[in-house]
Amino acid sequence: MLDDERVPPAGKVSGQMGRRLANGATVLLSLGLLAAWSFFGYYELEPGEHAVILRMGKYERTVTEPGPKLHLPPPLEIHEIVRVTESQREEFGAAQDEPETDKALMQSLIQTRDNNVVKVLFSVQYRIKDAFFSRYRVAQPRDTVRDAAQAAIREVVGRSEIDDVLYRGKAVVASETLRELQDMLDRYEAGLEIDEVNLEDVQPPAAVKEAFVDVNSADQNKQQLVNEAEGYANEILPKARARATEAREQAQAYRDSRIAQATGEAGRFSALQAEYAKAPEVTRRRLYLETMEEILPDVEKVIIQPGTQVLPYLPIGPQNRGATQ
Numbered sequence: 001m002l003d004d005e006r007v008p009p010a011g012k013v014s015g016q017m018g019r020r021l022a023n024g025a026t027v028l029l030s031l032g033l034l035a036a037w038s039f040f041g042y043y044e045l046e047p048g049e050h051a052v053i054l055r056m057g058k059y060e061r062t063v064t065e066p067g068p069k070l071h072l073p074p075p076l077e078i079h080e081i082v083r084v085t086e087s088q089r090e091e092f093g094a095a096q097d098e099p100e101t102d103k104a105l106m107q108s109l110i111q112t113r114d115n116n117v118v119k120v121l122f123s124v125q126y127r128i129k130d131a132f133f134s135r136y137r138v139a140q141p142r143d144t145v146r147d148a149a150q151a152a153i154r155e156v157v158g159r160s161e162i163d164d165v166l167y168r169g170k171a172v173v174a175s176e177t178l179r180e181l182q183d184m185l186d187r188y189e190a191g192l193e194i195d196e197v198n199l200e201d202v203q204p205p206a207a208v209k210e211a212f213v214d215v216n217s218a219d220q221n222k223q224q225l226v227n228e229a230e231g232y233a234n235e236i237l238p239k240a241r242a243r244a245t246e247a248r249e250q251a252q253a254y255r256d257s258r259i260a261q262a263t264g265e266a267g268r269f270s271a272l273q274a275e276y277a278k279a280p281e282v283t284r285r286r287l288y289l290e291t292m293e294e295i296l297p298d299v300e301k302v303i304i305q306p307g308t309q310v311l312p313y314l315p316i317g318p319q320n321r322g323a324t325q
Contacts, residue, residue: 040073040074041070041071041072041073041074041077042068042069042070043068043069043070043071043079043081044067044068044069045063045065045066045067045069045081046066047066047085048066048083048084048085048086049066049081049082049083049084050062050063050064050081050082050084050131051063051069051079051080051081051082051131052079052080052082052131052132052135052136053071053077053078053079054077054078054079054080055072055076055077056075056076056077059132059136060077062130062131062132063079080131080135082128082131082134082135083128084127084128084129084131085127086127086128087125087126087127087195088125088126088127088142089123089124089125090123090124090126090142090145090146090149091121091122091123091200092107092108092120092121092122092123092124092146092149092150092153093105093107093108093119093120093121093122093200093201107150108120108121109205110153110154110157110158111157111158112157112158112160112161112162112165113158113159113160113161114161114162116162116204117204117205118157118162118165118166118202118203118204118205119201119202119203119204119205120153120157120165120199120201120202121199121200121201121202122149122153122174122177122197122198122199122200123197123198123200124145124149124181124194124196124197124198125194125195125196125197125198126145126192126193126194126195127192127193127195128141128191128192128193129191129192129193130191131191132191133189133190133191134190134191134192135191137188137189137190137191138188138189138190138191141190141191141192144185144188144190144192145181145185145190145192148181148184148185148188149177149181149197151180151184152177152180152181152184153173153177155180156173156176156177156180157173160172160173162204163219165202166202166203166204166212166216167216167219170199170202173199174197174198174199175197177197178194178196178197181194181197182194272287
């Protein structure tokens with residue numbers, strides 16, 4: 001009797017097995033659904049792409065490394081992929097071969113510091129440097145770039161002279177505009193990087209263009225004359241300096257020679273003076289003989305012994321006419 005009471009009925013055993021199988025199936029189904037849900041958090045990044053991750057609508061992080069990635073499945077986390085290496089270009093003003101609208105004309109006409117007006121056609125190249133800022137700090141990045149670029153170019157041209165904008169300082173205007181534009185975008189936290197600002201064309205308005213062309217031609221002629229004068233100066237000045245140096249060196253050498261000669265003569269006379277003081281008659285006789293030795297070799301001489309009868313004779317032949325004259 002006791003053994004029969006300990007054995008559960010067959011129906012009860014079948015019910016327990018069924019509940020266990022149902023629980024196992026529920027667990028497996030839940031795991032499958034969880035795995036399928038997790039798959040929605042999988043994404044891949046290509047080179048040059050960044051992913052902005054938002055958790056429950058709030059910024060969480062920015063993923064920059066390319067490759068397969070995984071985040072919490074939506075709606076816990078979502079991602080947005082942004083291409084950061086793609087360069088974008090904005091142009092301002094109408095090109096010469098395009099119809100000029102009133103809006104393009106107003107964009108291109110800018111007043112200079114000296115109260116002139118120039119027509120400036122320029123372009124801006126930019127790219128995204130911060131994916132989150134470019135998507136969530138400014139509503140319209142393109143419009144932001146265009147408005148900021150217009151403000152920057154007007155600021156720079158407005159403090160420049162018209163000749164600098166038209167002719168001499170285009171590169172300076174472009175570089176200063178880039179710096180002004182980048183400062184504005186950084187203050188806006190736009191997450192954009194300005195790569196280049198190009199002044200495509202700068203010219204006076206059509207109404208005064210001919211006068212400006214004449215002024216430019218005169219300026220070019222003046223510059224040509226200045227260049228020619230500088231070239232001539234560069235050619236002639238080294239020669240003049242060389243001649244001046246040579247003359248100075250010759251004068252220096254002549255001065256040194258004369259000083260040395262005078263010093264030698266002074267020494268000689270000082271020595272003669274000392275000898276003369278010791279033996280005046282002998283020194284005077286020696287000086288006389290030395291002088292005669294220098295003079296007599298070039299003079300025709302006639303030696304007459306004392307007491308000899310000599311007939312005075314003055315030759316008047318042709319050989320002595322020149323000397324007589």
